[in-house]
Structure formats: structure tokens, C-alpha cells
Amino acid sequence: MNMITIILWALANQVTSQTNDISSAKILAQQKTISENSDLYLTCSAFGKKKQISVTVYLCKGDLWIDKKLQKQDQNDTTFTIQRVGLHHSGNYSCVYSTRGDLPTKVTKKREPIEIVVISNFLPADISVAAPSDVHEGDDVAFRCIVSGPLQTLGECQLIHSYLMRNQTILQVQAFNVPGMEANFTIEGAVVRDSGHYSCVVLPSKCIQEGEKTLYGNNTVLVEVKESLIFRLIASFGVIALMILLGLCLWWINKQGGYFASNSCVADQQADMTEEWQVQREGEDLDAQFDSFSMEQDEEYQNLGDEDFTYSADHEGVYSVAEDPPAGPVYAMSIRALP
Template structure:
């Protein structure tokens, strides 16, 4: 019995020494990642960098670890100090803490248990939470409603599947381009269409029945019946406004026409003396004739007196 206990302790100690020696063979590296939240089907891009020392001048092996366990391995030459890892079509199971280590020896990836200088937490989601925009939140029955959804810009994929959700359940889907913008139109809405509307997006196409996501970035649409009285009041207001505008236009037109003819008449009056001589009045003509006749009679009487004082021989009478 004692011999068995001694053997167990010996093997446990040997195993611990082996693990410690294997841990000592790995050196920490620095990890970088631009994106920490990804969608299923996206590409995970991570860079690992090692310090440049005399020890790192030869050929090295660099390992990408997730939650302290190796997942991938790449070789580094002495001319490189940075290695990029690309994980294609990530899934939810790929979420976790990532780090990088390096070694001068090659090991089986699954046997690498170490962590680097720092860790990066990568979250992989099935759906991304988008934003929604709506101009009017209160609409009448049978109206048309336009909603605009905004996702995220990405360079790794060319298009998204954008889903419109009502009360957390998918009701419509369109394909959005890399700018992450999509438009939805609800036509002939009814009162039962009232509810909270939100947008989610994914790379993979999912049936609408499988889309059940709660997004706090939502808008509430209230569909109400058409109020006939309110509609008539609004119609009367519109008619009054149109009549007022029509009266203003008519008044302005009248003033323009009146001013035009006034200016035209003034122009004709001032130009008449220069173009056409005035006709003398009847009273002026009569007075002129009388004065002429009197002047003629005076001349004739003067000549008669002169002839009576001088004789034909030139003597005085």
C-alpha cells in the first residue's frame, strides 16, 4: 500500500515537472485586434508581435491561444517580428480570450497551454444590433410607413441580411450592402401593426421564424383610426390657407396692373405737347380778329388825314 502511494506521488511530481518545463519553453507575445465583436460567418483577424532580441533572431514558432490553449501555429523567420492569424467564418463557439506565445521549438498545438503579454476578448454573435429611424410614430390606418435601418460598415463582407423585427420577432428581411443601410416599407398598415420595431442583421441568411432578438434601439409605432372630424377640420384649414394665398396673389396682381396703366398714362400725357401743336381756343381766335381789324382801320384813317393836308402840287391847303 505504501509502495503504491509512493509511486503515485512520484508520477505526480514528474508530471508537474514536465508541465513546468513545457511552460518555460513558451514566451509571451503581444496581441492586437481591430474588431472585438464579430458576426457568425465573419473573418477574425489577429496580429501577434514578438520582441526583437538575440534570442529571436532564428526561426521561431508562434502560437495563437484561446482561453490559454493553443489553436493555431505559424513559423516566423528572422526577418519578421509580426504574424497575422486569419480565422475564416467564425462561429459562436469561437468567442473567448485570445493571446499569443512563441517558442524556439515546435510543439503540437493542442499541447500548448500558455498565455501571452495581454489578452483580447472576442465576442461572436449570431445577430448584430442595428439602429432604426422613423419620421412619424403615429400613423393612420391604410397608410404607408417607411423605416430605415442602420447596421455597421465592414470591409470583410460585401452584404448583410437586415431583419425588421416587431416586438422581438422577425417580420421582414432585405439585403443591405457594405454600408449597412436598408429600407423597409409597411403598406396598408392596420391597428394590429402597432408595436415596437427594431433592426438586427447577420451575415448568414436565417428564416424569419428563427429571428427572435430583443433590441433596445427600437421605436414604437401607433396605428390609429382615421378621425373624420379631425380630417374635416384639417381640410377646412387647408382650404382657408389656399383662399388666403389666392387673395394675396390677386391683390398683388391688381396692384401690378394698376401701376402699369398709371405709368403708361403719365408717359402719354407728358409726351403730347412735343408731338402735336395745340389748337387755339375759339375765344382767342375772335380776340385776335378784332385787334387786327382795329389796327387796319387806324392805318386807313391815318393815310386819309395825310392826303387832305398835302395838295397835289405839293402845297399846303
């Protein structure tokens, strides 16, 4: 019995000495609310508490220390960095320091913790569709996205972004009303290609790295847009009207082409007639000139008659050209006396 008492007393003294050798340090954080995949910076300060000695500073989460660093005697602050935090890094953080570098994992020293909250980059939301069972082309399709449970945001934002997705592809971006805990999306004038599985995602943090994660919602709704007979008739009528218009255009072009060709033919005929008329006029002018020349020659020959004729004794006169005949053809004729 005495041996057991001695052992328990020794253990109690050891624990007491360890506790007395541990001191609480003040913890500081640049941001107490941080987005997922960001770096968390925590500073443990022993200013005004530590003597001018070297100590080991321990960063604690809950009752367990998770990291430690040596702090020299001329230092008072030690900064710890947790890179690319995840949601599991949310919790209460604190700092202690000790001259010992081999403290047990669990720290029982009373501390002054701070709470660190890690906000998810995206949060799956519940989606519902406010539309009739049958959606046809031209109908409007309305979606409602809600988040069940508390929603934490960076900087206590009242409006954050939310995405409407179709088949895992972002389709629309809309503001999510944090006080109302909902967002509404509308597809106006739906067409067949709008068919697919729709889901909704809320982004409580500032941004999300493209390609970093696949976004998905809590659930999906299937929307099937059926082809409308009216739209089909309108499309068919439009094609027919276009073909008729094209035919009229071709007919008008052909008609104008025939008209131009006819005018060209008439112009060619008029040109031929004009040319023929000019040739005829030129021929008539040549004939008139020839007739005028003949008449002048006849008059000249008659003027030569009285002066150049000689007569014989038997009244059968024969005239001959004078000794100095004019240049030109020589004419001879006989004249007999009338009985």
C-alpha cells in the first residue's frame, strides 16, 4: 500500500512540474474566416510573458498540439503557416510555450483559443423546377435553388454567387440571397437543346479555381423540351416562303435578261437599216453626178456643131473634127439633104 502511494505521489509531482513548465501564449490570426485552399497564418506571441531564454512554442488545435517551433531568447513572436486549408481545418486554435521540447501530445494547460472557420469554395444546393410536367418549345422554365442548414460566407456577405448547371456545365450565374436562402433561375423560350439534367451550386467564398474540382449539386432535375408542332409549321412555312421568293427573283432576273436581249436585237436591226439607207443614198448621189456629167458633155458637143462642120457639093456633108481637135474622143456623123 505504501509503495502504491509513493508511485502516485511521484506521478503527481511530475505532472505538476510539467504543468508549471508550460505557459500560455497569445494567438493572432490575419483572418478568422478563410476560403478553402487558401493559406492560414497564425502567430503565437509571448511578448511580456517570456524571460530572456529560448523556448519551444506549440501550436494547438483543441487539446492537441499540431506543430512546434524553437523561439530564440531575443524573439517574442513565432508564426505558423498551414498551406491550402481544407474544411477539416476549421476549429479552435491556441498557443503555449515551454522550456521543454518534448511535451506530450495532449496539452492540459489553460489557454485562450480563437475560432478559425474555413469556407467551402462551393456548396451543393437543392434544386426544384416550377414548370408543368410537359415542357414544349417556347415555354419558360423556372428553377429554385435552396440551401438547407446554416450558410457561412466571407465577410458576412448578403449576396453571393450561385450557378445553374446543365449536365455538369455552367449555364447561368445568379445572385444567391443569403437571408432568403434561395436563388431563382429562368430559361425563357426553351428549345429542344435545353433538355438535360439541371443542378444548382452556391459559392460562399470569393472565387473558385477553374478545373480544380468538379461542381455538383445535391440533386438534379430532368427537363425534356418537346418539339412544338406550331414551331415546326412556322419553320416549314418559312422554308417554303423562301423558296417562292427565290423562284420569283430568278424569274424576274430571266425576264430582265430577255428584255435586254430584245432591245439589243432591235438596236442591231436599226443599225443595219441605217447603214443600208446610207449606202443607198451614196448610190443615188453617184447616179446624179453621172447624169449631170452626161448633160454637160451633150451641151458641149452641140456648141461645136455650127463651127466645125464642112459640106460637100452634093449636099452630102461630112463633118470632121477641126484641125486642132480638142482633147477627147473624135465623133463623126453624115447628114443628107432632105428631098
